[in-house]
Amino acid sequence: MVASSATTKRYLPWVVATALFMEQLDSTIVNTGIPAMAANLGVTPLSLKAVVTSYILSLAVSIPISGWLAERYGSRRIFMLAVALFTVSSVLCGLAVNSTMLVASRVPQGIAAAMMMPVGRMAIVRTFSKGELLQAMNFVIIPALLGPLLGPTVGGLIVHWASWRDIFFVNVPVGLAALWFAKNYMPNYRSETQRTLDVRGLLLFASGAGLLSWLLEVFGETNLSPVNLVMLAAMSLALLVGYGWHAKRVPYPLLRLSLLSTRTFRVSVLGGFVTRLGVGGMPFLLPLLYQLGLGLPAWQSGLLMMPAAVAAMAMKVLSAPMLKRFGFRQVLIVNTLLVACVIASYSLVGEGTPMFAIVAIGLALGLFNSLQFSSMNSMAYADIDAADAAMASTMASTLQQMSMSFGLAFGSLTTGYFLNGMSQSDRVAVTSSLHHAFLTLAALTVVSSLSFWTLQPQDGESVSKGSEAPANNPAELRT
Structure with missing residues (x-):
């Protein structure tokens, strides 16, 4: 039996955050272990590209069905099933005796990951009032920021000191803990209307x-x-x-597109989609800048990703008062431009750049990214009814996953375009190409800020101030 409402509110963000961290970490931690996996399994590293793509593909195609499953069978049951499937699949990945078994085990792992976040976010939206939602979302979003930053570093350390199989086995204790907490603190929301798939x-x-x-x-x-x-x-x-x-x-x-008629939801998921195209390329480009451009070893490159993670956690304390004081519209317009400026500032980083300056830029990137994601994710549900929480969470998660994947691809393509015809062993050429890529991503981020100008000053006040906005009637919200 699930605990009382107060206890559930205390522990539910931990449950969702733990599962999200496990999912986000796993999506990036594998990359650094590919060479070791290939050597152990007797295949070429390139042939193991499917280890990554099978996970991404199964994740992308499975997210839309998560909302229907939660509404039909209950949020607690589906969330626990997803965590259990993810944990078992992780064990199978670690026990793989050949590349075929490894790739096959990544498919159910991706399916499980696709169910965890939308269902967890839906439970958060339905458990907390609009006034409490920002604080809860601030807590849950931290793992989403930490996972991609910590993944390459943790994966490299595990491969260096232990076995590549331990990359997957680390999910077991985390998964078991998430299962226990979900059983006791995850509410079992489900829809009274049984809609067909x-x-x-x-x-x-x-x-x-x-x-x-x-x-x-x-x-x-x-x-x-x-x-x-x-x-x-x-x-x-x-x-x-x-x-x-x-x-x-x-x-x-499957995805109710009519929800996009609600202005705060539309701007959050569609405007946020474009913003994430620019921001999504940074976890891919920064290691290239540090290792290929500056010639730093992998472990030092990983450490330079840490300031952004630390700053992201610090912003958790600052974002709520800022949104309450200035509102979503003003914060998102200004902060999006600040994110673009920080991305552009990496075009000034070269071999002669002092280390303290690189760390300072990383801190700024973490601060502004954290505020951006917290604002967009919490504003999305400001005017969404509890009955639509599952559908809204599914749509938001689907578009976010797609935008981050597109962002990585866009960053890669942009760098390749500017590097065309030049040697990848030429450190000056690589650095110059990356600088042009950073400026391109910054320009795209500036363009994305235009979508936030369509917000009204009072939009999202039910979240930022804990009260209904004066103009929050259906006619004015759908403009």
Whole structure:
């Protein structure tokens, strides 16, 4: 039996944060272990690209169904099932005797990860009042910021001091702890209306999103001709457009696009989508700058990612008072420009840059990124009814996952474009290409700030100030 409401509110953010950290860490920690895995399994490192892509693909195509499962069978049951499946799959990955078993074990791991975050976020939205939501979201968002930063460093240390198999075994104690806490503190929300699963919509969206995610993951590392790549990209976009057409014509669509008519939700997920395209490339580009551009060893490069993680945690204390004082509109407009300035400042980092300056830029990036994500994620639910929490969480999680994947691909493609024709062993050429890539990502981030100008000054006050905004009636929200 789940604990009282007060106790649930105390521990539920820990439950969701633990699962999210495990998911986010696992999505990046594997990359540094690929060479060791390949050597142990007797294959080439390139052939193990599927270890990463299988996880990303299964994650991308499975997120949309998580909301329906939670509404049908209950949030606690689905969350615990997801954590258990993730933990068991991690064990199977660690016990893999060949590359085929390893790749096959990553598929259910990705499916489990796809269910954990949307269901956990839905439980947070339905448990906490609008006035308490910002504080709860601030706590939960920290693992999402720490995971991608800590993953490469932790993975490198594990491979150096132990076995690549321990990369997966570290999930076991975390998963068992998450299961125990979920059993005792995860509320079991479910919908009273049993809607049917939109199978046709699932096939359209999963096919389109999966194909597009796969193209982004293998772009530049495949033998497909440019014509074939363009045709596959057009096919994926056609499938997604087909889903949009289908969703307007069925009573219970997989993703209810009508929620985008609510201004705060629309600006958060669509405006945030563009913002994440710029920010999403940084975890990929910064290690390249430190290792290839500055010639630093991998362990030192990993340590330079730590200031951003520390600053992200510090912003947890500052974001709520700032949003209460200035409001979502003003904070998001100004902070998005500040994020862009920090990204652009990396174009000034070179071999002669003092280490304290690099650390200072990392601290600024962590502070502004943390405020950006906390603001966008909490504002998304400011005007969403509790009955729509599962659907809103599913849509937000789906678009966030896609935008971060697209951001990594965009950062990679941008760097490759500026590096075209130059030797990757030429440190000056690599640094110059990365500098141009940082400026491009910064420009994209500036463009994304335009979406936040469409907000009204009182938007999100039910979250930032714990009260309903004066203009929060359905007609004015849907503009």
